[in-house]
Amino acid sequence: MINRRLIRIKIFQSLFTELDNDETLTTQIQKSVKKSILDMEQNLLAVLSFGPELAHFISTDHNPNDYKYKTSDEDTKAFKIFTENSFFKNLADNVTVSNYLSKPKLSWSQEKETLFIIYKEIKKTDEFQELLKSDLTASDFFIFSRFIFKYLIFSSVEFEQLMEEKNIYWYDEKIPILKSIERLCDDYEKQEKIILPNLFKNEKEDLKMVDDLVSSFLDNKSEIEQLLSEYTPDWDNDRMNKIDYTLILMALTEFRFMPLIPVKVSLNEYIEIAKMYSTTKSSKFINGTLDKILHDWKKQNLINKKGRGLVG
Numbered sequence: 001m002i003n004r005r006l007i008r009i010k011i012f013q014s015l016f017t018e019l020d021n022d023e024t025l026t027t028q029i030q031k032s033v034k035k036s037i038l039d040m041e042q043n044l045l046a047v048l049s050f051g052p053e054l055a056h057f058i059s060t061d062h063n064p065n066d067y068k069y070k071t072s073d074e075d076t077k078a079f080k081i082f083t084e085n086s087f088f089k090n091l092a093d094n095v096t097v098s099n100y101l102s103k104p105k106l107s108w109s110q111e112k113e114t115l116f117i118i119y120k121e122i123k124k125t126d127e128f129q130e131l132l133k134s135d136l137t138a139s140d141f142f143i144f145s146r147f148i149f150k151y152l153i154f155s156s157v158e159f160e161q162l163m164e165e166k167n168i169y170w171y172d173e174k175i176p177i178l179k180s181i182e183r184l185c186d187d188y189e190k191q192e193k194i195i196l197p198n199l200f201k202n203e204k205e206d207l208k209m210v211d212d213l214v215s216s217f218l219d220n221k222s223e224i225e226q227l228l229s230e231y232t233p234d235w236d237n238d239r240m241n242k243i244d245y246t247l248i249l250m251a252l253t254e255f256r257f258m259p260l261i262p263v264k265v266s267l268n269e270y271i272e273i274a275k276m277y278s279t280t281k282s283s284k285f286i287n288g289t290l291d292k293i294l295h296d297w298k299k300q301n302l303i304n305k306k307g308r309g310l311v312g
Helices: 004-018 026-037 042-046 050-061 073-085 086-093 095-102 112-123 126-132 138-154 157-166 170-191 202-221 221-231 242-256 261-277 281-300
Strands: none
Touching: 004 026, 004 073, 004 242, 004 261, 026 042, 026 202, 042 050, 042 095, 042 138, 042 170, 050 073, 050 086, 050 095, 050 112, 050 138, 050 157, 073 126, 086 095, 086 138, 095 170, 112 138, 126 138, 126 261, 138 170, 157 170, 202 221, 202 242, 221 242, 221 281, 242 261, 242 281, 261 281
């Protein structure tokens, strides 16, 4: 769920906002970034809880038995698709999800208008229409539930808008969260039980990277800025795109002061982040600037890598 690019992005966001603040506290940024990372578990649970909450909403607010007119077989079957969904029921019964539902960070029960709009959207999909023709087996419920989570993250404008409103980091987190849901679904398909994926591949190392990169950046910012100015005489930091400037400083920090990170990894990561957050020309500018500096620093023996940092 958490990868090193996402960690860099979260650090970049914090450093970017504090770049011109000479009184920035290292520990303050470190805590802020780590909190944002650890909060991803709650954000994952918010998305997972959508299924059970949608089922509950339909059961209580849109039961066809409450309609004034005679319900059709299709209405009844559509109702069962959500309210008798065994995968959603198993999600709700999971201890962690159940605890979250009792005190949710994002309460879907307070977003009934959004739930109803998304419910109507889902009913129009080809996947839903195909499901109406099925026998509604446990396998059918599971395949459709898996589709719903993909639909929410990739296709639902209403869901996207609400998540962006509730979580300022949604743009950065939605793909890692979807990948975690995919992993959960893969495990469910094999073992027929809900197993929440681990947030970290290696929590200790990932959180240490936050501490190391933030402290290395802030402790050596003046030196790195001076070195950068020598290679960009026509670009003072007021003229250079602030996003590009921050990303270049972060990359140079990794080159110079983080010996366990290979230079190729740092170079590739910041070029990719630039493609996500800066202008169309930024990745080429950053690549050219970093490549030139890296070439000279290697000649001057300013790049000292060890261990895993020597790879590549």
